[in-house]
Amino acid sequence: MKIQVSCFATLSKYAPDDGNLDIEKGDTPESVFKKLSIPSEEVKVIFVNGQSSKRDTLLKENDRLGIFPAIGGG
């Protein structure tokens, strides 16, 4: 099954080419980080389908995952 992944700011370099990623049943944001070689400690905020979420949320078909590093510029 496919999900859509948006990686923001310094994490954008890890984004899958067309934004889509194949996942399996049982995958979570944390396991997606491994698939995309994203250093877990660099991810500070996670959204699934526009809602703030945890690293161990179970992902399902067509979910939209957004991930952010620490951001504080002004």
Add this chain to the structure above:
Amino acid sequence: MKKKSFHSELRNNSDELSDKPFQTISSSLLLQTADIFRLSPHQAQIQALKANILPERYLRNTPSLSMNKQILLAESRVFLIGLGGLGGYILEILARTGVGEFILADGDHFEESNLNRQILGTTESIGQSKAFEAEKRIKSVNPFCNARIIPEFLDHSALPALIQSTDLVIDALGGIKFRPTLLDQASKADLPLITGFVAGTTGLASTVYPQGKSPSAFWQGDDLQGAENILGNMATIVSMIATIQASEAIRIITQGTPRLRDKVLVADSENLTFELLEL
């Protein structure tokens, strides 16, 4: 007695517009009249608005802003902390729109690397205090604004007394370290806080109410850990997020429903994408 004659003098100096339900007065005549009656420009403006006389400088705010909303803005006091990228644009918008009073805090001085995005910084103002440059700008843009300048980096102990006297806190800080402290102090003072933070071409804005949800998870670590240290900050996103913060401030001051409460708006000025996320 004096008030009555101030009002009649205002009426003498104001103009009728056939298609508007109010009279207008020029800035110079309002300032002159205020001076004769020993009123501060700020007070004179409030009295004019309450007498249904709109300073001409706000003519193009109407009818988007009603007279009543213009009064609410003129009577409001905003605490703006940070006068760099975000703060400069926020101040510009709020002063022009008609916010009456500001407390403006920043201990920093302009550097050449600020010039790509900080509207208060110019080639001539390198090395100058950001707070004093803000004061100069506000006097030039809108002499009816009162501004108290604090040219210091505030610490935890200085905040409560300053915050208490205001209606709204705007976090336009650079860096992540001090943001949680400011948020905590705004919450203790029972005030809403509008925050903005950017890195590269990505920016976020959120409104935090006491006991509400906050975007503080974005501010984990110290100042060097923010993505902006690697990506820089583009003027496109800085001015966009500042505009969103200023818009939310105007909504809140004029008793509209905040749009970013318990939410964070994410904008990207390179992809031109906007998304409203639930915290």
